[in-house]
Amino acid sequence: MNVAARTSIPAWKRGWPWQEGAAGRFSPFKAVIFAALLLPALWLLWRTAQHDLGPRPLTELILQTGTWGVRILLVSLFVTPLRQILRYGRLALIRRMTGVAAALYLASHFSLYMANHAFVPEKIITEIAKSNYLIIGLIALICLLLLLATSTDAMLRRLGGRRWQMLHRLVFPAAMLGAWHYFLQVKADIFQPLLIIGFLAWLLGYRLWRRWRPQGMALPLWAVIVLGVFAALLTMAIEAAYFSWKIGAAVVPRVLEANLSIDMGLRPGIWVLLAATGVTLVAGLATIRARRS
Ligand code: HEM
Structure with a gap:
């Protein structure tokens, strides 16, 4: 037109x-x-x-x-x-x-x-x-x-x-x-706010890291997953700090253990890690397909 x-x-x-x-x-x-x-x-x-x-x-x-x-x-x-x-x-x-x-x-x-x-x-x-x-x-x-x-x-x-x-x-x-x-x-269940904080940490890390890259260049995929690991660890640390403040320092090992087991369902830090891994995998597959075609 x-x-x-x-x-x-x-x-x-x-x-x-x-x-x-x-x-x-x-x-x-x-x-x-x-x-x-x-x-x-x-x-x-x-x-x-x-x-x-x-x-x-x-x-x-x-x-x-x-x-x-x-x-x-x-x-x-x-x-x-x-x-x-x-x-x-x-x-x-x-x-x-x-x-x-x-x-x-x-x-x-x-x-x-x-x-x-x-x-x-x-x-x-x-x-x-x-x-x-x-x-x-x-x-x-x-x-x-x-x-x-x-x-x-x-x-x-x-x-x-x-x-x-x-x-x-x-x-x-x-x-x-x-x-x-x-x-x-939130009074008791901090699952959702923690999840949001974890994703926000990943997003902010992405934005800050990208600022140092030459104009217009996306982050390499290894950086995407490194940020995912960092955001996941930060989420676990905030969760441990929260329960330590609420209940006492003795609870910290149990919080970390809960993050490593699936008995109580996946904790927010693990969801953040899984999401970052999923995005990295999809982006990796898309790159391979683009190179082949
Ligand atoms: C960008 C700004 C805001 C965001 C993202 C936000 C988000 C939220 C979220 C997610 C909840 C919790 C829902 C839940 O526990 O299931 C909540 C609760 C609440 N928010 Fe906001 N909010 C915002 C601004 C405000 C403002 C400006 C007020 C009032 C001045 C307000 C008053 C409340 C109240 C009173 C509750 C709790 C209700 C209750 O527990 O009885 N929020 N907000």
Whole structure:
């Protein structure tokens, strides 16, 4: 399609999440990801309509939107490294969509929190002010909302590529603060926050290491797995430190033992290691196939 024809298509007809390119072509790949991002919200709406949220429906919705928000945020952070490691350029198509979805889930999380306090400003402000984990969550959310507000093409043009990119690096502190908020508020089971912290450690290691590489060069596969091992060990160390602080130093050998056995299921550190190994294997196979063809 020529430029004149492309520009004659009004923006509202080509800006939908399931479209790609300037011509607004239907993209099955984007449509599937969009549907997947929508599913948790639809499921929660369904449960709300069925009165299936337990005795404290608002609290359940706060927990669910927080959990889905942080998971989708993590997925959005994985898009660029996976695109580079797996050499699958089309992943770039879902970067903005996943980031926007994460911010929207977390904005609903906060709105539900306010609803739980009947939207009374004094109550909300006093409760946030006296609780560290809420202050941390709020800072993370403000960062994400700033990114959401500047996520459009028009804002990218207005800010200029360099400034926009620098601003959008805020997603890393936001994700770290979000994970910390999650870790602080869970009462007993730290499995999921630890998993998120482990994946975040891998992602941050990847970003930092890549900064030292000559422009545009992806990390070699051995670096991907070294980072995986490092992130897994860090996750185990945080788990051991947490239980040592909660129960006492004597529990540390048992935590490490649990990481090496499958009797109690796989621990978060092992999941991080398995994920890094899986990505490395898939990328290795893709490289071999590319060399052969
Ligand atoms: C980027 C920012 C944020 C992220 C990633 C986030 C994520 C989460 C996650 C994952 C949970 C735990 C869900 C579970 O245990 O299953 C949670 C719980 C919670 N969050 Fe957030 N949150 C954020 C911001 C906020 C803000 C701004 C507030 C309110 C000021 C807030 C209030 C709460 C409350 C009250 C709970 C616990 C509910 C309960 O245990 O009764 N969060 N959040």
